[in-house]
Every structure is written in structure tokens, then in C-alpha cells.
Amino acid sequence: MNKNIITILLISSLSLLVTIGCATQKPMYYWGDYSQSLYKVHKDPNENNIAEHQEILETIIKQSEERSLRVPPGVYSELGYIYAMKNNTKEAVRLFSLEKQIYPESTIFMDHMIQQLEKRDKTEENIQVDTEEKVEDIQSLETTSTN
Amino acid sequence: MYSDLIKNKERKMSKQYTTRLFFSVISLFLFVYGCAPTMATKGSEFPLMYEETPTSILILPPINQSTAADAKEYYATTIQEILSYWGYYIFPYEVTADIFKIEGIYDTELVNDVPLTKFREFFGADAVLFTTIKKWDLSYMVLAANLTVSIDAKLKSTISDQVLWNYNGTVVVDLSGGNSGGGLAGLIANAIVTAVQSAMVDYVPHAKTANYRALSSLPYGKYHPQYMTDQSMQFIDQTPNQDKN
Numbered sequence: 001m002n003k004n005i006i007t008i009l010l011i012s013s014l015s016l017l018v019t020i021g022c023a024t025q026k027p028m029y030y031w032g033d034y035s036q037s038l039y040k041v042h043k044d045p046n047e048n049n050i051a052e053h054q055e056i057l058e059t060i061i062k063q064s065e066e067r068s069l070r071v072p073p074g075v076y077s078e079l080g081y082i083y084a085m086k087n088n089t090k091e092a093v094r095l096f097s098l099e100k101q102i103y104p105e106s107t108i109f110m111d112h113m114i115q116q117l118e119k120r121d122k123t124e125e126n127i128q129v130d131t132e133e134k135v136e137d138i139q140s141l142e143t144t145s146t147n
Numbered sequence: 148m149y150s151d152l153i154k155n156k157e158r159k160m161s162k163q164y165t166t167r168l169f170f171s172v173i174s175l176f177l178f179v180y181g182c183a184p185t186m187a188t189k190g191s192e193f194p195l196m197y198e199e200t201p202t203s204i205l206i207l208p209p210i211n212q213s214t215a216a217d218a219k220e221y222y223a224t225t226i227q228e229i230l231s232y233w234g235y236y237i238f239p240y241e242v243t244a245d246i247f248k249i250e251g252i253y254d255t256e257l258v259n260d261v262p263l264t265k266f267r268e269f270f271g272a273d274a275v276l277f278t279t280i281k282k283w284d285l286s287y288m289v290l291a292a293n294l295t296v297s298i299d300a301k302l303k304s305t306i307s308d309q310v311l312w313n314y315n316g317t318v319v320v321d322l323s324g325g326n327s328g329g330g331l332a333g334l335i336a337n338a339i340v341t342a343v344q345s346a347m348v349d350y351v352p353h354a355k356t357a358n359y360r361a362l363s364s365l366p367y368g369k370y371h372p373q374y375m376t377d378q379s380m381q382f383i384d385q386t387p388n389q390d391k392n
Binding site for chain 2: 028029031034035036038039042043070072073074075077078081103105106107108109112113
């Protein structure tokens with residue numbers, strides 16, 4: 001009789017361990033509605049859908065911090081890329097650096113991205129300087145011609 | 148006479164106990180081996196994963212050989228999230244795919260011709276995931292709907308050029324969800340719900356499930372708590388030995 005009780009106890013405690021063991025494991029990441037909103041962007045890349053997806057990315061970062069989880073791989077850099085596309089280099093570089101910080105595996109790629117952005121900004125500055133010079137040239141031409 | 152009765156009772160008890168034990172052992176055995184005819188372990192099937200220990204994975208745009216035009220989008224928008232749970236650093240698919248597009252190697256098989264060392268130089272990736280979607284079929288039956296996905300996936304090392312992990316199989320996802328109960332009426336209600344769901348076209352969760360199952364034999368990476376301790380973990384071997392390269 002005793003043995004019976006022991007087996008029953010053993011089996012029930014084992015099954016309890018299995019269920020609790022799985023249930024209490026903290027999730028690795030918080031992804032929210034990431035895949036859903038990304039699919040919408042792929043289907044119809046209109047401004048609304050892109051803005052919604054950007055919001056989802058910001059929420060993932062916020063929620064991960066609140067739940068003291070590591071921000072999922074690629075989220076900082078994907079958001080950084082969106083900022084880069086909007087010519088917000090400062091925010092893009094900040095996010096690319098954050099990706100590097102929590103995932104050192106991304107260093108080579110992120111450094112490449114930051115380099116590209118800096119190069120782009122430089123050529124843009126040059127173009128601006130060029131056009132300013134041209135305007136001056138034209139103005140000086142005009143003044144000389146009127147003289 | 149009385150003691151005989153007690154003895155008899157004890158004998159009966161122990162017999163009962165033995166039968167119970169016998170059945171629990173059998174059922175445990177059945178549970179472990181019964182439903183899985185060919186089991187393999189991660190360690191024996193993919194030893195290179197444990198030798199090279201790649202920490203980062205670059206996902207390449209999939210090659211879609213299925214008849215479903217959407218299959219590629221479903222794969223592309225769900226793989227980043229699902230693969231991350233295996234504990235690797237996953238390069239941001241949206242960003243890398245855009246770079247491939249700019250370089251003109253998207254939507255074609257050209258990406259297969261890029262030397263693997265290039266991915267190491269530009270991205271710093273340890274491994275590259277190649278995927279071919281062979282089948283993406285929806286089948287509707289009277290009372291159920293299934294999504295059948297056949298995938299051929301390979302994880303290749305950028306250091307040794309070797310195949311570290313591969314999957315070649317079919318996943319069937321039940322789209323009708325849980326049985327709502329209620330006998331035949333419940334089943335019919337379920338079928339109606341299934342039909343409505345199919346019309347609304349939200350396969351993202353099902354694509355996630357398909358990806359999740361296809362990846363089940365992939366050893367865990369650095370950010371997973373079971374990193375380097377899952378060699379003896381078993382999985383159903385869907386890959387016949389002759390197809391491993």
C-alpha cells in the first residue's frame with residue numbers, strides 16, 4: 001500500500017515538475033506584434049504601415065526594458081535604419097551603437113553602416129557647399145555683367 | 148485461516164502493484180519511442196555546430212519554388228523573430244535584405260553565388276542561412292484546413308564553407324485551431340470559423356509555427372540558457388542520410 005502511495009507521489013511530482021518547469025521559464029524576448037506589422041509593410045509599404053511598424057519597434061525596446069529583457073537581435077539596428085532613411089543620422093548612429101553594445105557580434109556590420117552614413121553626410125555637405133559657391137559665382141557674374 | 152486471508156490480500160496487492168508498474172513503464176517507453184520511428188540527437192547529427200560554435204546568423208532572402216506568390220513574404224517577415232529564440236545573434240533581415248536589393252542580388256538565385264567569405268567581411272557573420280521554399284499549400288477539407296510547408300534549409304559556415312545544420316522536410320500546420328467542443332455542431336462551427344479565417348488571410352501566426360517546427364533540430368546558440376548542453380536532445384530525423392550536403 002505504501003509503495004503505491006510512493007509511486008503515485010513520484011509520478012505526480014514528476015508531472016508537476018514538467019509543467020512548472022516549462023511554465024516559469026522567463027521568455028527570452030519580447031517581440032510584440034513585430035511579424036504582423038512587418039508583413040503589412042511588405043504587403044503595402046505605405047506611410048501609415050511604415051509608421052505603425054516603427055512604433056512597434058519602439059514599443060519592443062520600451063517593453064524589453066520594462067521587463068528587464070535583452071532587446072531582441074536586430075531591433076535597434078532596424079529602427080536605426082528607418083531613421084537613416086529619414087536622414088536622421090544622429091539617431092541612426094545612436095541606435096546602431098546600442099546594437100553593437102548589447103550584441104558585439106554586430107560590430108563589423110554596424111561600423112560599416114555608421115561609416116556609410118558619415119560618408120553620405122559628408123557628400124551632402126559638399127553638395128551644399130558646391131551649390132552655395134555656385135550661387136555666389138552666379139551673383140558675382142551678375143554683378144560684373146551689370147557693371 | 149485468518150492469516151491466510153491477509154497473505155492472500157497482500158499477494159493481491161503486490162500483484163496489482165506489479166501490473167501498475169508494468170503499465171507505467173510500458174507507457175513511458177511508448178511515450179519516448181512510440182511515435183518517433185527515427186530519432187536522432189543534435190550532437191550526433193550536427194557535430195560541426197558544436198565544434199565551430201557560430202554565434203551569428205545572416206538570413207538570406209529565400210528562394211521561392213512554391214506556387215504561392217506570398218510564401219516568400221510570409222517566410223521573410225516571420226523568420227527573424229522565430230530564429231532569435233534559438234539564441235543566436237540574427238542580423239536585421241529588413242536591413243540586410245535591403246542591402247542585397249541595392250546590390251542587385253535579391254529575388255534571384257545570384258545570392259547563392261556570392262562567396263561566403265564576403266558575408267564574413269561585410270557583415271561579420273559566422274554562418275549564413277539559405278532557404279528554399281519548395282511547397283506552400285493550403286488545403287481545405289470539409290471540417291478542417293491545413294497549411295503544408297516544405298522547406299529546404301541549410302546553415303553554412305563562413306569560416307569553413309561547410310554545412311553546419313540542415314533541414315529538409317515538410318511541416319503541416321492545422322489552421323482550424325483548437326476544437327471548440329460541442330460535438331458535431333462544434334465541428335461545423337469550427338469549419339465555418341476556419342473558412343472565415345482563411346478568407347481574412349492572416350497566415351502570419353501559421354508561418355511562425357511552420358518556421359518554428361522546421362528549426363526544431365537546430366542546436367542552441369550563445370544567448371540560449373541551454374547553449375552547448377543540448378547535444379543529447381532528440382528530434383525526429385526527417386532528413387535521409389543521402390541528402391546531407
